Amino acid sequence: MDLEVRHLRVICAIGEAGSITKAAAQLGTAQPTLTAQLSRIERLLGGPLFVRSRQGAAPTTLGEFVLAKARSVIASFDAIQREAAAQVGFMDGRRPLRYAANPGPLMVGLLDGLQDVFPGTEVTLRTETHVSTALDLVASGQQDLGVVVEYVRDDGPPLPPEVATLTVATEPVFVLLSASHPLADRPELDIAQLRDARWALPVSQGSGMMEAFTELCAKKGFTATVRHEAEGSAARELIAAGQAVGLGQATFRSTAGVVPLPLTGSPLRIRHVLLWHRGSALARRVPAVAERAERAYADAVARSPHYLAWLAGHAALT
Numbered sequence: 001m002d003l004e005v006r007h008l009r010v011i012c013a014i015g016e017a018g019s020i021t022k023a024a025a026q027l028g029t030a031q032p033t034l035t036a037q038l039s040r041i042e043r044l045l046g047g048p049l050f051v052r053s054r055q056g057a058a059p060t061t062l063g064e065f066v067l068a069k070a071r072s073v074i075a076s077f078d079a080i081q082r083e084a085a086a087q088v089g090f091m092d093g094r095r096p097l098r099y100a101a102n103p104g105p106l107m108v109g110l111l112d113g114l115q116d117v118f119p120g121t122e123v124t125l126r127t128e129t130h131v132s133t134a135l136d137l138v139a140s141g142q143q144d145l146g147v148v149v150e151y152v153r154d155d156g157p158p159l160p161p162e163v164a165t166l167t168v169a170t171e172p173v174f175v176l177l178s179a180s181h182p183l184a185d186r187p188e189l190d191i192a193q194l195r196d197a198r199w200a201l202p203v204s205q206g207s208g209m210m211e212a213f214t215e216l217c218a219k220k221g222f223t224a225t226v227r228h229e230a231e232g233s234a235a236r237e238l239i240a241a242g243q244a245v246g247l248g249q250a251t252f253r254s255t256a257g258v259v260p261l262p263l264t265g266s267p268l269r270i271r272h273v274l275l276w277h278r279g280s281a282l283a284r285r286v287p288a289v290a291e292r293a294e295r296a297y298a299d300a301v302a303r304s305p306h307y308l309a310w311l312a313g314h315a316a317l318t
Helices: 005-017 020-027 031-045 061-087 105-109 111-117 131-139 209-219 232-240 281-302 305-313
Strands: 050-053 056-059 097-101 123-127 145-151 163-178 198-201 225-229 246-249 258-262 269-277
Touching: 005 020, 005 031, 005 056, 005 061, 020 031, 020 056, 020 131, 056 061, 097 111, 097 131, 105 111, 105 123, 105 281, 111 123, 111 281, 131 145, 131 163, 131 269, 145 209, 145 281, 163 232, 163 281, 163 305, 198 209, 198 232, 198 246, 232 246, 232 258, 258 305, 269 281, 281 305
Parallel strands: 097 123, 097 145, 198 225
Antiparallel strands: 050 056, 145 269, 163 246, 163 258, 163 269
16 A cells, blocks of 8 residues: 555644544544544554543644654645636536535436536536545645535534635434334424334434434433444335335435434434535635525425425425
């Protein structure tokens, strides 16, 4: 294995967070995965970079040396990418407009709108499940536009200063049940009614889902049993088979055997957010991009009968 810039970013994230657990949360990955990655990097560099204890992770002498060099290399690398992107623009069709998006209604739904705003420019999509990775890609100039889906929380991770954001829509999170579940015929649920359920939830993706979900369950006086780490079609199969319950976006597309139900009071909410670099050529076209994003979102709502039913009795979230 050769040393790569992504390895340097891992080292810097741990050094800045002072903890592997905190760095894993910021990077949108699992702590054991990050620990294994750090071990491989340490073997490559010839020694331990951090001393780990209950207080966190403190850099060794070698770690301090590598951190200083890594920060310098990353700053130079990011500058090269930004300046190169500025030299080869997408506005005149000389290169594609690079678009990274989390799975959700805007991921594919915005593509036609982007083509309208930038006629003659090819638009390329990179699907990205990790929020922090999408942020880094936009901050470094590797992607021109990003769309992330994040849970609304008071203490979410800070944004890179060079990244600007705009919230396209905020929606409630629905519970996903099997059509045969005893509670599937209810108009809405309190999450405490599912205290004994087995849950199927995706692995940490930096969206704040697990933090928001865990906090809500704690407020209701229980700890949820997450039996399966699954997402997409795998999660839907588990839910439809009655093996688990899950969480989904209000704009979740109807799936045979799966019933989406709102939570009383909408205690869990997500927002769909546009990201762009403040200094990019795209910045001045953001109002037009946002308009197309709002149209794409409205189309997704129109395809979601369960969400339309909820909206008939509730004000849209802001």
